[in-house]
Amino acid sequence: MVKNPDLNTVKDMFKKLYLVLVLGAALACKAAPPKHIKVAGSNDIQPDEQQSIVAKTVAQFISNYNYKKVELNDSISQVVYNRYIKSLDESHNYLLASDVQDFDKYKTVLDNDVKEGNLADVFYIFNVYQKRYLEHIQYSIAHIDDNFDYSKNETFVYDRDNQPWVASQSEMDNLWRMRVKYDLLNLKLANPDMTKNKETLKKRYESLLTQANKLNNQDVFQIFMDAFTEAIDPHTNYFNPANAANFNIEMSRQLEGIGAGLSTSNEFITIRSVMSGGPADKSHQINIDDRIVAVAQGKDGAFQNVVGWRIENAIALIRGAKGTTVRLEILPKGTSVSSKPKIVEMVREKIILKDESAKSEIRTYESNGKSLKIGIISVPAFYIDFNDYKSGNPNYKSTTHDVKLIIDSLKQKGVDGIVMDMRQNGGGSLLEAVDLTGLFIKTGPVVQVRNSDNQVEVDKDEDPSIAYTGPLAILVDRFSASATEIFSGAIQDYGRGLIIGTQTYGKGSVQNAIDLDRVISPSVIERISALTKKTTTKPVNTGSQSVFGQLNLTIAKFYRITGNSTQHKGVTPDIQFPSIIPLDKYGEDTEPSAMPFDVIAKSNYTKVGDFTQVVPQLRKLHDQRMENSASYKYLLQDIAEFKKHEDEKSITLNEQKLKQQRDADDKRSFEDENERRVAMGLPALKKGEAKPRNEDLDFLKKEAGQILTDYISLDAKYTSTIVPAN
Known part of the structure; x- marks a missing residue:
């Protein structure tokens, strides 16, 4: 959740920080550059002065203004260290046990390194990692022409997350030899021409070397800063200038x-x-x-x-x-x-970016001999063009503006109800969450925001106009987060619409997007910019004039108008679907550094509807359909299959066994696909026939529309207490 950078809640913070950081940056300019530690055989990537300044600046922000007020100490340093090593080599495929043992001396010093702007230790770790990476890829290229025996009953362990670090170089060589054998076997099953397969694999490995050799210090710095900020909380993030530009493109669409x-x-x-x-x-x-x-x-x-x-x-x-x-x-x-x-x-x-903006479709459902049209609006994110918004352009690009136009179009086409498909909508602008809610209610509070001083601000919809007053449902899943949870939570709390799907992500924190160029001394920016232009013939950032990048800092926590936080718990749907996304692996409650759930006082609001009586009826109708639904059966099978494959850690390197396994998997997959198609009213495909483009096999979206159709068709004794008056 990103709050408008100009909101009053952070103006004072900027004034204080400007004074602090100008002094800090000035001191950084006089400081000696980080010590240089060369790693033989690597690209010897080294940090630069601007990264030293950024590290100290971000550390100051986090220490003084992050909502959690976390002290940077040895305990945090160990968390940062573990995250950094994991981000480099999560599957333990590159680093040797001796490398990690050598790195252990940095476990409790990274907090001091960041506060001092000393990145030498961080880059030393990376250079050792890259040295190992290059060595293993080069070793693989050298062994492509080995004569592998594919009749042996060998096994390749590809998921080594929980395996110990490799103890010796000979053990590591064997691991990578198995990797080469596995890659060649994959190619061999598709094409028996081994000469061509070896050429293909060699080009693939050489491409990996090429990409590795293009890595620069911005890449290394970004990896480390991700480990550092996410050790504090999962949603405080630093973006280097290139990533900051891409983030703002995502926000504005x-x-x-x-x-x-x-x-x-x-x-x-x-x-x-x-x-x-x-x-x-x-x-x-x-x-x-x-x-x-x-x-x-x-x-x-x-x-x-x-x-x-x-x-x-x-x-x-x-x-x-x-x-x-x-x-x-x-x-x-x-x-x-x-x-x-x-x-x-x-x-x-x-x-x-139209393909990444809100869009709609209309589906027709039959109910009691009557055709009903349901409009489905897909909303991928809560986006806004902040620059146009701040300049006063009334036609600025935003989620709310786009959805309002879509609603007007759907009403003209005579839809009987609307489903807002918010699945995999990870959030975005807090302002947009409030404004979008305002399209469906008259006026009133939408979300409560508590800052680090425990002051609570209530964000309200103050526009009495309503874009749509008819039957409404919101479709969510585990990856619906942040602004989506504000919107769907408010719709649920007002009794304005049904919430359908699976428990949402549970992100209840607010981030402020801070342009670091605005809080670091202009003279420092000019000097760094001049230095950059002298030392490179290629741009160091993309799509942005930023020198220091952007920090998204967690500054507050949001609460529903009932007083409940969505932290950890998210929004619980009125009618729940099984989740193909594992709830125990994805979600705020799986993040070690996440804030806890808590409750504050409720806002003063008036419900506009009540689904208490109708929900049991809707669940009953849904359950009855699911008992006889082939698509629902396949959904449950998909969940079980996903779980099965997720638990697999290795694969056979016996050609005959692997071929039998792959053939059986392909046959089952083809048959399952056709069964799903038939269940959705589509023709089965012939072997080798390509799927038609833009085909929709989304069973859950169809069922969400059916549930809303059920609601519309229920007896008036239920609906009369739910649909708001025009």
């Missing part, structure tokens, strides 16, 4: 650029997709699988070759402000790398 999705292939930046209506599309000169050779700014700027670049750095050159010109040198798909590239000139525009 728009960017400024050419409207093309990119990927890397054989050292080339390649066009993966072209967005309809964007500059790339309108140029009629850019197609999927075209390769970008070079990028130039403006009509006269020099071209900069981007072959072999990291994709983020290439994107940094291609993105840019609306109205500016960018030129690309393009090798069209199918042309030789020695061909003369064509030049495509485009003017950048604001690109709306």
Whole structure:
């Protein structure tokens, strides 16, 4: 949950922190650079001064202003250390036991390292890890031509999370030899041509080496800062400049650029997709699988070759402000790398990411001989364009604005009810959670927010207009979190709609998005920027002018208007579905550093409906359908199958046995798929036949619409107390 950076609750914090951090940054500039420890055989990646400043700044924020008020001490240091090692080598495939034993001396010093801005220990650990990584991949390449015996009853343990660290180099070599054998066997089962398979695997391993050699200190710093901040709480996060830009694109669901999705292939930046209506599309000169050779700014700027670049750095050159010109040198798909590239000139525009915004469909259900139309609105996140919002643009991009337009359209088409599909909606803007709730209620409190000083602020919907007053259901799952829990919790507490699905994630904390450039001395930013330009020919950040990045700091905890927190417990649906997402592995209550559940005083609000009488009837009708539902049976089978595979840790390297197992799995999977299709009223596929595009086999979404249809069709003695008056 990200709160608007300009809300009054954090203005005072910024004033205090500016003074603290200007002094801290100034002292950092005078401090000696971190000690340099070289690891033979690695890329010897080292931290820079801006990262030292960021580490100290983030440590100050967390020590003084995080909601939990956590002291950075030896105990926290050990948690950070364990998280960092796990993030590097969770499956114990790279580091030797002796490496980890060597690292143990850093267990209780990382807290001091961060507070002092000393990242030498952190980078030393990473460089040892990368050295091992490169060694093992190179070893694998050297053993691709080994003569493996696929008739032996050997087993490859691929899930080693709970295995001890490998004790010796010979044991590690054997582990990786088994990995090569496993990879070749996978290829052999698909294609008996072993010469070609070995070439394929060699290219795959060489690609891993190439990617590893492109890692830079921003990557290392991000990995460590993730371990550090999440040891404090799961939702305090630091974003380096590149990731900060991507986070803000996610929040706004728009960017400024050419409207093309990119990927890397054989050292080339390649066009993966072209967005309809964007500059790339309108140029009629850019197609999927075209390769970008070079990028130039403006009509006269020099071209900069981007072959072999990291994709983020290439994107940094291609993105840019609306109205500016960018030129690309393009090798069209199918042309030789020695061909003369064509030049495509485009003017950048604001690109709306429509595929990642709210969208709708209409489904028809039969009930008592009558057809009912249910509108289903899928909401992937609570997004908002903060810049447009702060500038006063009334048409700023947001979840609420998009949903309001969709509701108006659905009403014009005569829908009888609406299902809001909020599954896997991890949240976003707190402002949007309040505003979206306001589309369905007249006025009143939506959420309570308590800060670290135990002051409670009640965020209210103060707009008396209601976009929709008809039958409403909210579909949620385990990955519905944060803003989704505020919205669905408020809808449930007001009695405004049914909540359907599985228990939600349970994230009840509020984060403030802090641009670190705004709280660190401008003179320090200028000096770091100048230093950066002198020492590199490639951009160090992408899509953003940020130097120091962004901190999302947990500053408060939110509560439902009933007074209950959603921490750990989330929102419990009125009608529950089985969860294919393991509740014991995913959710706030599985996070060691998460805050506890608690309760505060309730808000003053008036319910608009009451589902107490109708819910038992709806559950009964749902249960009766499920008893005879093939789709429900397959859902339960999927859950059991998921659990079975999750518990598997190893696989046979006997070719005959593995082939029999794979053939049986493929046969069962094909038959299960066709049974599901038939159960959903779709034709069975023939062997080898491709699935039609945009087919919907979402049984749970269909059932959510059916439950709302049941509700609409129930006797008036139930519905008259539930549907709010217009």
